[in-house]
Amino acid sequence: MSDFSKLKEHIQKRHPFTDNEADDFCENFKLIRVKKRQFIVQPEFVAKNRFFVLEGSFRAYVIGDEGHEHTIQFAIEDWWITDYNSYIFQHPASMFVMALEDSLVLQISYETEQELKKRAHVYETFFRILAEHTAAHMARRVILNLTKTAEQRFEFIQEKYPAIVNRVPQYALASYLGITTEYLSKLRNRRVSQKS
Amino acid sequence: MSDFSKLKEHIQKRHPFTDNEADDFCENFKLIRVKKRQFIVQPEFVAKNRFFVLEGSFRAYVIGDEGHEHTIQFAIEDWWITDYNSYIFQHPASMFVMALEDSLVLQISYETEQELKKRAHVYETFFRILAEHTAAHMARRVILNLTKTAEQRFEFIQEKYPAIVNRVPQYALASYLGITTEYLSKLRNRRVSQKS
């Protein structure tokens, strides 16, 4: 199955697996086709799976008390996504994870992941590294939110993740930055007219 | 050494170690006494260690471009602290980690941790769980910051972590919540007068 080649490359970039180990690892994933606007995680239900994106894009968001959506994470090719708290603790989710486009993902279930981690030290190591990277990434996001203004956060994300900024709808990006779509629109125009 | 009893209890709560494993694990930590206002991590230097707090309290913060301090994390008894991004990737730190009181910590170096993780599957598992919990905690903080107002965040932290709120200086708590100490003071008084 060449569906696994991208995942295989991904895991070997993070930790030195032998070819056999990598193949064995990948066989535990299931290829899933997801249509635009389809949910792969929903509040109230437990997030039973973790997803690796092969093609397409996703958005994880919560709905606050005021009824507004707040984007927690995006995922495009080569990224992982799920409701982290729900998946790790197998509690009911608080997030929606929705496909922004017709997408292709590799799915692994919580039980399968547990079994893999038990089975071999090297798989345990991989998931440890994955968790560390997730934690480090989240820590950087907390710092960004605390130390920068909306405009600076926008500039930063635009520079660092142009692939995402150019691909997701405006309202999704705004709610990721923690601002309204109206204000993002104004920021954007402010920058354009400054440049001229 | 009974200095290790708290750490031993802590790790066994998270993962079933045998008594021998737990003792062997703990022996890799070094007991350090830290005076109030002393730094255990500083910007520019690589965070070579991870710390488990036995007694006392700490505060991790960054200084933004405007020169203000922003608190990223607190740690009291039974918590871990370091500059996560610096420690994991062994890059220069961006944070200060400072003792808020005279404290007692158990320290493990990056090299020792790597060696432990290689040595036995069970140690690898422990650090995987630790990283997962860190990631999950950070994700909850991102959600809190995006979905709640300053006042709601204050109430929430006060309910969930009263031990911290009652122990750290006002300006530290304010900068953790992402507001100024003046505004926190006003929020606090608003609540007091409402209750009467």
Place this chain on the structure above:
DNA sequence: CGGATCGTTGATCAACTTCAACGGTCGTGG
């Protein structure tokens, strides 16, 4: 072609910051 969705613009409003001044307390040196 027609409705729903998305981004934009402007006016008004609320949340939070900044600045300045003051009183209390804590720790340190004389």
Place this chain on the structure above:
DNA sequence: CCACGACCGTTGAAGTTGATCAACGATCCG
């Protein structure tokens, strides 16, 4: 052991950042 300065929390007035509300134009998709 006292006195002084530094640090910390508070209060009030004025200023900013970003939200809300409402209206409109463009685009996408059925």
